Amino acid sequence: MQIGLVKGSLWATRKAEHLSGLKFLIVEIKDPITKITSSVVAADIIGAGLDDNVLITTGSAARVALENPEIPIDATIIGIIDSVELNKS
Numbered sequence: 001m002q003i004g005l006v007k008g009s010l011w012a013t014r015k016a017e018h019l020s021g022l023k024f025l026i027v028e029i030k031d032p033i034t035k036i037t038s039s040v041v042a043a044d045i046i047g048a049g050l051d052d053n054v055l056i057t058t059g060s061a062a063r064v065a066l067e068n069p070e071i072p073i074d075a076t077i078i079g080i081i082d083s084v085e086l087n088k089s
Helices: 060-065
Strands: 002-010 023-030 037-044 053-058 075-080
Touching: 002 037, 023 053, 023 075, 037 053, 053 060, 060 075
Parallel strands: 037 075
Antiparallel strands: 002 023, 002 053, 023 037, 053 075
């Protein structure tokens, strides 16, 4: 799983039939070690919004979260993060 920040939405009028009805968000992911930032398009199944910190699952776990292994999804938002606490030792 990864932590990301919702930066925008994506609309596609033409897409695979299995994707109909899904909401897609653009999520920025920042590696805490290298500080490199990348973006991913993720299916939103929980109602996340702009500037929400979210928990993302990828790969086969993303399809399991959608309860349909036939859907061609690589990333799914599975939680909205309220807070993160890091041990600074």
